[in-house]
């Protein structure tokens with residue numbers, strides 16, 4: 001039907017290039033390294049690869065600070081390497097999605113160098129400035145700054161510039177049509193090379209009210225309300241669709257989608273001609289405290305978002321990315337006895353929900369948080385500046401480190417665990433970020449040999465999704481919403497109906513099937529060797545079954 005689209009049926013696999021595979025021994029992953037792993041990517045049964053930024057960058061925020069949008073980061077390789085990678089992917093039937101980071105550039109981008117050189121410079125209006133003679137700017141919160149202050153004073157022109165992220169990531173001025181044309185031209189440059197889409201970074205933040213009105217006290221606690229969906233945001237996206245996107249058969253996904261399903265729908269309602277899909281963070285935002293999360297909250301979030309998109313629009317489904325802890329450490333149980341089962345359960349969840357699944361590299365192996373003890377081991381600007389901020393305030397540094405062990409972004413950025421050789425086969429040199437010492441047990445080579453490994457379960461799960469459109473398009477219905485341990489739902493498409501039953505706990509559980517459901521055969525997917533069809537299911541710790549219904 002008209003509603004069927006390749007980007008709804010695809011499974012996206014996210015590669016963090018810095019940590020995937022080093023090919024030349026400098027300790028940094030690179031494009032040649034990815035090329036050497038193309039057969040592995042194909043073997044996963046995913047069809048789309050999303051690469052975190054690989055553009056030229058001083059690397060203040062691992063590539064999310066771009067100094068030249070048309071060049072490859074020299075550490076990662078050359079444009080020839082990029083072309084070879086794209087060709088290699090396409091030859092294997094895989095698509096490539098690039099990160100588009102245009103809420104901000106690097107302060108080392110030529111535009112910013114020009115802009116800050118004088119108030120009269122034509123590039124001045126590519127950024128947001130507050131002349132110091134107007135006094136202090138109205139407060140704006142910065143996610144990454146040591147002072148949380150998004151205005152940085154620049155003495156060269158006696159003015160402040162705006163940066164929602166780090167000082168080295170000045171926000172671009174989307175109110176300037178010239179800037180928007182530059183972005184369109186950058187997009188065409190990559191689309192004309194044949195890439196298959198964009199993941200649009202921090203895109204909900206691009207539009208600003210440039211009169212910079214004061215926000216009420218405490219606004220930073222509701223940052224999405226004040227920062228996302230600014231004036232003209234959707235006009236800018238519609239313009240981009242008209243000028244660029246509508247001319248290419250590609251997919252687009254907005255990182256962030258406003259502060260509610262209603263706001264999110266504006267990005268992806270097909271009638272509005274904007275983007276294809278969006279991802280929200282409500283699922284990720286639960287369970288960041290030491291006490292973890294309640295399954296009933298988790299179910300409620302996914303169910304509410306599913307129903308808001310039941311008739312139109314499309315979402316992404318993910319439990320991890322490069323900005324959050326490892327999914328098995330946060331949502332599963334990464335102790336040795338439960339790690340494999342819970343990782344398989346979480347992959348089953350991602351691959352059986354409605355929405356396009358996004359799988360973060362390493363999660364197909366059940367890689368875990370590294371849990372650094374010392375600030376010296378971290379590399380992430382967010383953690384390093386956060387630590388410095390607490391230190392400047394004379395705050396509780398031990399408490400900060402304890403929280404970072406659980407939530408810091410470097411937990412999931414450690415090198416990919418290929419095999420049991422030194423540095424997990426990631427590099428022959430010194431890795432830019434420590435390898436998780438558990439690589440001797442948790443690695444790809446070991447899991448290739450084991451038919452019941454997390455890796456081979458992941459492959460079965462992607463194959464099942466490919467074979468059964470009910471898992472892509474089928475209507476979702478939650479069962480037993482109040483159950484604190486079992487997440488069960490059905491997916492239904494025409495005559496086909498399937499039950500997904502997930503035991504989100506480290507204990508055996510029983511679960512009585514609703515009287516209206518009749519099991520209709522052997523499981524399509526099961527992370528344990530056995531399953532006994534019965535009116536009451538007996539589920540092992542973290543057991544995950546996908547069973548057809550009659």
Ligand code: TEU
Nearest residue numbers: 061064065101143165201202256322323
């Ligand atoms: O992250 C943006 C992002 O997650 C914000 O939308 C979020 O609200 C904020 O970080 C609060 O935690 C993207 C990238 O994924 C991230 O790696 C970059 O550091 C960031 O943009 C800046 O480009």
Ligand code: CA
Nearest residue numbers: 023024028030
């Ligand atoms: Ca390298």
